[in-house]
Amino acid sequence: MSKHAAVEPADEVAGRGGRAATLVRKHTRWADDFPEPGVRFADLTPVFADPEGFRAVVDCLAALVPDADLVAGVDARGFLLGAGVAATLGTGVIAVRKRGKLPPPVVTREYELEYGAAALEVPATGVALRGRRVLLLDDVLATGGTLAAAADLFASVGAEVVAAAVVVEIEALGGRGRQGDYPVTSIITV
Numbered sequence: 001m002s003k004h005a006a007v008e009p010a011d012e013v014a015g016r017g018g019r020a021a022t023l024v025r026k027h028t029r030w031a032d033d034f035p036e037p038g039v040r041f042a043d044l045t046p047v048f049a050d051p052e053g054f055r056a057v058v059d060c061l062a063a064l065v066p067d068a069d070l071v072a073g074v075d076a077r078g079f080l081l082g083a084g085v086a087a088t089l090g091t092g093v094i095a096v097r098k099r100g101k102l103p104p105p106v107v108t109r110e111y112e113l114e115y116g117a118a119a120l121e122v123p124a125t126g127v128a129l130r131g132r133r134v135l136l137l138d139d140v141l142a143t144g145g146t147l148a149a150a151a152d153l154f155a156s157v158g159a160e161v162v163a164a165a166v167v168v169e170i171e172a173l174g175g176r177g178r179q180g181d182y183p184v185t186s187i188i189t190v
Helices: 010-027 045-049 051-062 077-089 145-156
Strands: 029-032 040-043 070-074 092-098 106-113 116-123 133-141 160-169 184-189
Touching (some): 010 045, 010 051, 010 184, 051 184, 070 145
Parallel strands (some): 070 092, 160 184
């Protein structure tokens, strides 16, 4: 169990979430028609580059599941979130990689994006995943394929996704509806 598993008062948790939301709204850079025409890309680079913004986001996400024993960050901005949250919680972190970035053997899940198809992988050996309580993190929840594929990947190796969280949720794309039984949290919804 994490050394930060103490329950915090609800008003402190709400205050942390509100502060993070304010900073995410302030610093997010929106890019229309990127990476393809018709896609509106939420660039969180300015949020993460701002020390106050990054700290607020990490603290907000870490408060979600203080007793997780592994934090998983989805390629690539989820790596930043995962590392920060894992360091805060005193847990391990695992990178959920895009296809072809890990040496075999790997466990793979293919999925659809709003602008194509992709696959995610985790090591099949070398990391004990069975029975682990995983907090799954990504930067944006759009159509939901990436987060659902990552959760399915962990379920297939015997891990339990206890919660998933993102910084920005694009509600109109319905990604929340593709998620499993785990709770899903977003810092802001647009």
